[in-house]
Amino acid sequence: MMNAHVNPQQTLNFRGRSLLAFVLEPTQPLEEWFAALDAWLVRSPTFFAAKPVILEMAGLEIDLKAYRDLISALARRHIRVMGVENADRALVGPHLPPVVSGGRTVSAAALTEESAPPTAAPAKPQPAEPLIIDGNLRSGQSIMHPDGDVTIIGRVASGAEIVAGGSVHVYGALQGRVIAGISGRPDARIFCREAHAELLCIGGAYMTAETMDPAFEGRSLEARLVGEELRLRTLD
Numbered sequence: 001m002m003n004a005h006v007n008p009q010q011t012l013n014f015r016g017r018s019l020l021a022f023v024l025e026p027t028q029p030l031e032e033w034f035a036a037l038d039a040w041l042v043r044s045p046t047f048f049a050a051k052p053v054i055l056e057m058a059g060l061e062i063d064l065k066a067y068r069d070l071i072s073a074l075a076r077r078h079i080r081v082m083g084v085e086n087a088d089r090a091l092v093g094p095h096l097p098p099v100v101s102g103g104r105t106v107s108a109a110a111l112t113e114e115s116a117p118p119t120a121a122p123a124k125p126q127p128a129e130p131l132i133i134d135g136n137l138r139s140g141q142s143i144m145h146p147d148g149d150v151t152i153i154g155r156v157a158s159g160a161e162i163v164a165g166g167s168v169h170v171y172g173a174l175q176g177r178v179i180a181g182i183s184g185r186p187d188a189r190i191f192c193r194e195a196h197a198e199l200l201c202i203g204g205a206y207m208t209a210e211t212m213d214p215a216f217e218g219r220s221l222e223a224r225l226v227g228e229e230l231r232l233r234t235l236d
Helices: 030-043 064-076 108-115
Strands: 022-024 053-056 081-085 131-133 142-145 150-152 161-164 168-174 177-180 189-195 199-202 205-208 221-226 229-234
Touching (some): 131 142, 142 150, 150 161, 168 177, 177 189, 189 199, 199 221, 199 229, 205 229
Parallel strands (some): 022 053, 053 081, 142 161, 150 168, 161 177, 168 189
Antiparallel strands (some): 199 205
């Protein structure tokens, strides 16, 4: 005779959670878009690693095979797509990223407002805490601070990377890569005391060492968005 072991009743806990995700918007021809993406990844190879990515599919007219090839090509670049927005019905199915909707470009601090009870008074957003690093960033080091500004009191070596939700201040030589304003802040800026940057980027507009005017080399400068263009000006 066998005795059946009855487990105690299990409970399932469901919770809502807001995440800050990167949105990629492929454009046609895809060959040119991938060429631009590859050029970006050469400069910043770990930028999308272990980060949630959403594909914005509005305006991209491709069939199911081309869509699967697109997802596979991104995966080979270590870009894992967690969801898609505005996808055609023909591109929805098993083994494909789920469709998401309702997302909007917000600062990381504003994400907490969405989880507040409907009857509660709107919570006043708290100012994002800046990240201050008192020292140098060595080659291969990466700083990710999506909630606010980043200040480096030291040098940023070639091969180092800073990704910030707000502005970035480097009180030393900037030889690495800086991506500012990823939380959707068009007013984000990049400041450095001595410019030798491999990459400067705000809001998707970027410059590389090859495309930067040599007149800015070694100068103290500010980078900001003017419309959709990244503009530089010297501070010394």
